[in-house]
Amino acid sequence: MKSEGSDWYKKIWSLDIKNQSWTENTAKEVDFIIDKLSLKEGERILDLACGYGRHSLELARRGFEVVGVDITKDYVDDANASAKTEGLPASFILSDLREVSFMAEFDAVLNLADGAIGYLENDAENLKIFDVIARALKSGGRSFIDIMSGDYADAHFPQKLWDNGENGVTLSLFEWDKATRIMMYGQQDFAYGEPLEKREFGGCPTRLYTKAEIAEIMRERGLTLENAFCNYDGAPASSDGIQLMALSKKK
Incomplete structure (x- = not known):
């Protein structure tokens, strides 16, 4: 990412x-x-x-x-x-x-x-x-x-998740550098009823x-x-x- x-x-x-x-x-x-x-x-x-x-x-x-x-x-x-x-x-x-x-x-x-x-x-x-x-x-x-x-990241990352809401779906991608304690997080949101298209995930580096x-x-x-x-x-x-x-x- x-x-x-x-x-x-x-x-x-x-x-x-x-x-x-x-x-x-x-x-x-x-x-x-x-x-x-x-x-x-x-x-x-x-x-x-x-x-x-x-x-x-x-x-x-x-x-x-x-x-x-x-x-x-x-x-x-x-x-x-x-x-x-x-x-x-x-x-x-x-x-x-x-x-x-x-x-x-x-x-x-x-x-x-x-x-x-x-x-x-x-x-x-x-x-x-x-x-x-x-x-x-x-x-x-x-x-x-x-x-x-950070405890969860150590145990479970890298990981992909999705969340089904009232207005759309959120897809999340998590990467993890255990040495630096930095998570790379990418998210894409898709509103119901809109055509789907392939998107690239841009990562947001976050210290956990x-x-x-x-x-x-x-x-x-x-x-x-x-x-x-x-x-x-x-x-x-x-x-x-x-x-x-x-x-x-x-x-």
Whole structure:
């Protein structure tokens, strides 16, 4: 699979993502997050790499004050327009995540659908996102990240998967370099009713983390890993679960 380049995360996104199958479970995912983080109405939430704001907007509808940050202008403009139309307590900032400077302002920080974790050019840059999480949280605040699992990659990659949604089918291809901990991920989306054609997969290099790595990274920043799951049904994290959802608390 040909790489899209080290700066792929700046250029591949479009609002077509709204039609992808994995965006259909937003309400269920928000239910889970509110429950597991014991969020209380009125608390402030930071949504890093928020995309077009699907989780942020749903949280705002539930009575939370939300700030979303994303690097893609179309997403930020769309999210701000949606918040304004609905009169929601949500605002969206166009920025590279590494450049935000919140200090002890939020009760919860979310990195969902990867939340850009592992997307950056090297390990040192990727760790800066965890620095942002730690700085932004109040004492006692909670971090929730939903990423691809390095434990799963070690056990199961390379792999091909498909997801059958309401509007179409998503085909995913995963390659894995165990030495560098880099996953090469390619995805193609096919809407129902449209003619099929052969497409080439462009790969997005992503640094994956194991549960143990996340626990250590958080510990170094004054957070404690309290729980970890592999899906939004609450199953515990394992090498057989493709997702790693880590809930950590700041001291």
